[in-house]
Amino acid sequence: MEPLTRSETLQALASMGIELPPHTRIPDEDLEKRLRLALDAAQEKNRFSDALKTLDLPQWPLIKADKIQSNSRPLLEAVRRGNWQEARQNQAAMALGASGAPAIFVDPFMDMRQTLMSLANALDNGFMWCLIQDPDLDVHAINIRFLRIYELDEKTPAMVLLYRPFNRSNAIEGARWAQRQAANNPQNVGGIGVNIKATLLEQKLLLKLLKMNAKLLPSDFTVERQPDEERFKVSVLLPLGPLGPEAIGKLNNNTGCIVCGKRAGMRCGQCQSASYCSAECQHADWQSHKQTCRSLKGGRWIPVPFRTAPPGMEGAYITTINRYTSITRTSDLMNSITQTDSTVAPLNIHGERPFLVKIQLTQTGYGRVRTMTVYDRQRSFGNVYIAQCDDPGSFDKLLSELTGPRGGFGGVKMYRWARRVGDWEFSVCLDRPPEADIKW
Incomplete structure (x- = not known):
């Protein structure tokens, strides 16, 4: 199977909340790096990057139909990830009589998350193998056999597997392997989890993920291969969830030149909101940028003082929940709790340049003081x-x-757009909403 094309990489990034201009000339290697970072963040790989190096881990307590085990935990529930925004969307859909499940074959990243849940469901039902096939069942497929399921923590399984992509040129080999698996693992659950449909783009994205994750396993990891598995590769799957606000902000913001991705040494002289490496790139981007530029140029800016703690809550412990906050683990919320320090001015990474802020009306403190929360x-x-x-x-x-x-x-x-004009003061462009959709 061919690797992801440039347009497919852009589409995959957009499905994860990382949108770049369709005319961007950012080098392919930079786009590929951005996709790797996004997939790593979706797996929270930084939490477990070394955990699989020794494989000194307990086995996941799989459900066994022939033996009741009090400690068994469904894999399907363990791999399910979401945030508050998705939960609200599902509730709204169900209130209208829909299932709440997202449409398939529209969003490649969401499709891949659904496929991961289908794989977990297959394991819960006793299957140790699966076929991921294109919707027409005749062009591309990925054959998978699970080897072991490790427990990274009580809500995070690591599914070690063998896999190989197939197409029409080697379909007979793939069919022969599937027949052998069906003979050895004949449980019947109505086909659930055995044949999963996935578009070519989703299959490419999954293969990209598997290639990346192979590096999580120790170099001397040994596999007992069955017949017809000589060309299968070994890798591991971790739960996939929507990106959090920090990852989305970082991957959407650090783009260098907005046109080509090179180191940006200049900014638009009128609004200072767009970065370029050269006058040529600035000229190429003008048709896309001019609306935002002209609106900012005529905006009304006002000075606004700010503080690091609401009145009466200096030194208190505070956390913030927004639509991208994970609902999977209570530890996610606990880890976001920080103690306010009203004596130290916040970091300024933007210098004098304008940047986008979210301003939200709140009532805080013991006296329910009217405040607005601001963050970039x-x-x-x-x-x-x-x-x-x-x-x-x-x-x-x-x-x-x-x-x-x-x-x-x-x-x-x-x-709104804002500039930092002092340790404790912003200048806010009051009357000019951002023209583009905000990926926050």
């Missing part, structure tokens, strides 16, 4: 707060904009 896409300075008591004039201007026709989101939040 990279969470470079955590959360800061605009308090009405610090500067009623600027607060009321922001509130009027937030609840007005340009505010949106039910009058509780808005996205």
Whole structure:
């Protein structure tokens, strides 16, 4: 099977929340690196990068139909990952009478997550092998046999497997292998999990993931191969979830020149919001950039003081939940709790350049003081707060904009351009909403 094309890589990145201009000339190797980083983040691989090197791990307590085990845990529930946004979308769909399941063959990353759950379901039902085939069942396939399921923690399995892609040129070999597996592992669950349909793009993306994950296993990992498995490769699958806000912000923001991805040494002179490596790239991007540029150029900027803790909560422990926050583990929420320090000015990675911020109306503190929570896409300075008591004039201007026709989101939040003009002060472009959809 051929590797991902450039357009397929862009499509895969977009399905993960990382959107680049369709006309971008970012080198292929940079796009490929961005995809690797995105897939690593989706697996939370940084938490387990060394765990499989020795394989000194317990086996996952699989469900066994012929033996009741009190400690057995369904793999399907263990690989399921989601965030608050997906949960709300599913609830809304079910309220309208739909199943709540996402449409298939539309979003390659979501499709791959669904395939992973189907594989886990097959294991729960006693199958140790599976065929992933194109929707027409006659072009491309990936044959998989599971070897061992390790337990990285009580909610994270690592599924070690053998795999090989097939196409029409070697379909007979693939069919012969499948017949042997069916003879050795004949459980019948109505076909669930044995034949999984996947588009060519999803299969390519899965093969990319498997190639990356092979490096997680120790170099001396040995496999007892069955007949017809000489050309099968060994790898491991970890649960896949939607990217969190930090990963989305980092992968959407650190693009270098917006056109070609090279080191950016200049910015648009009118709005300072777009980076370029040369005048040639700036000229090439003008048709896409001009609307945002012109709106920022005429924007009304106001100074806004901020603080690192809501009034009355200095030194308190605070956490923030948004639509990208994981709902899989309570530890995700616990790890995001931080103690406020009102004596140290937040980090400024943006210098004097404008950057996007989210401004959200809140009521905080023991007296339910009216404040607004502010953070940037990279969470470079955590959360800061605009308090009405610090500067009623600027607060009321922001509130009027937030609840007005340009505010949106039910009058509780808005996205705006801001500049850092002091250790404890922003300048906010009040009346110019960002033109593009915000991947936050």
